[in-house]
Amino acid sequence: MLANIYHIVRQDLWRQGVFGNVEGVIVMQVNTSASELLDCYQVVSRMPAGVRVCLFMTVDRPIDRAAANCIIAFFFLQTYYSKANVPFILVQELLPDLATSVSEDLIAAARAQGFKDISIGLLELNRKNNYVEYLPDNQEEIRSEYRMLLNADIAADGLYIKVSSLEDITSVEALLMKVEQQFQESSPALFLLKKENQILRSRIEGLEMVQEAAKQELVILASHINTLRSASQATHLQNYYTHEYEILPLWYKRFGHVLKVMMGKRSFRSLFNDHVKKYKQ
């Protein structure tokens, strides 16, 4: 699909844990209690690889580091959704100003686990944020919202749709696919541009990951090379050679060459000619 579709699924639904072929992102509504996060983690762990999932946390109190770590553990799941290579999480605050402190705690916990950043969206469940609830009698409203999104000049994040059953997800996606088909027929050039934009963004994100990974690996390999150089046998031998031979005076070395000839270890002509064989073996 041209825009991101976020299916907001409440607790009693995701506990059923059966998600088939879904194009959009399954947004699991959770509170911050340890038991609910654990249940959700177990459900998400068992989802097939192709499904994309993210969390939607309703916060009514600050979170501690243990709770933050529980949430960060989701980001390690194969199925967890990232936006521009950054794990994405939605937050709804039930008390004013709570979202800011919770966001700061989550970002600190994520950085402690090695993430450069995470993306936190504050979702108020109203029309302003492209949020709508799917009901049997409001399909035209959803079509209209998606049409506006597709025709917008600036790329909006996507559409957040609260669903009441797992079958709703399939119905919503079928509905939105039809809207896209109609958009393609009515504005083919704009459709193509948006499609290409989507493909290029994805490629850029992939290349950014490769570039960053290559940069890190070069630093690591340079460090390995330094370690090898400092501890190598070649360095040890070089140091031995330098200290035992190289530092001796030239006249002493030349006397040694003559001695080798007298002992039969070196050819006489090699004392005057660099192009003849020096040593007998």
Add this chain to the structure above:
Amino acid sequence: MDAVSCSIFFHNYYGEDHKWFSFFGKELTSPYNLFYNAVRTSYYRVNAPGILGNNLKQLSGPHLHQLFVRQSTNKGKDIGGKLVLMDAYLKLDTRSDYILLLHDKRSLYHNRGQQWQETLFRIAHKEVISKVHAIFRTQPQVGIVASESSIRNEADNDQQREDYTNSFFIKELKEQYGIHPPGLQYVAGTMFWVRASLFEDFFQQYDPMMIRSELEEGNVTDELPTKAHAWERLLCWMVTSKGFKIKGV
């Protein structure tokens, strides 16, 4: 959940997933769970995306009971990866008799890295696995089984410096986690079999993710003391401090 005899914790940095899944399929001849952690930002993995698909399960042999894949950040090297998997193991309430810790070690800064890897990986070959299980069955005081030549005693190490035997990190962590081993024997390379209950008890008390948050980022070497380096010892000492022994095979 059905109990299986073994859970493998495998940390992957260098890719080649097909090779490792085929390896497990060939060498494991009794039911096992595979916990597989791949470093998401590894150059070797981002350059070849889409490797970890469902079709890999087919390569893992008929004895693979369950596969759990994680994609972590590069923190704490293989120790950090194994802590992510320990966290998953506990959260998913999976239980087994033994845990086998492995990772795709290369040690690019050692001139005998390949040989070292082969030494450590012996314990994952089927002919050795049967010996390992027999040891655990017949010797109840054995807590860890590892390749004989990988068992070291910190006091006998070439690097007999205060930094290694008694670094600030080691001292601090021993106190923090109440780990007081009778000796300094450990398994170098952090690849060994351990009785699962010993790790379960420790990590149910001390959150593996919290421990991981304190480890170093990136591929730190063992040139200087680090927390990851300290935990390489502590993962063994937490077992020996409970009165269990390390046995070589």
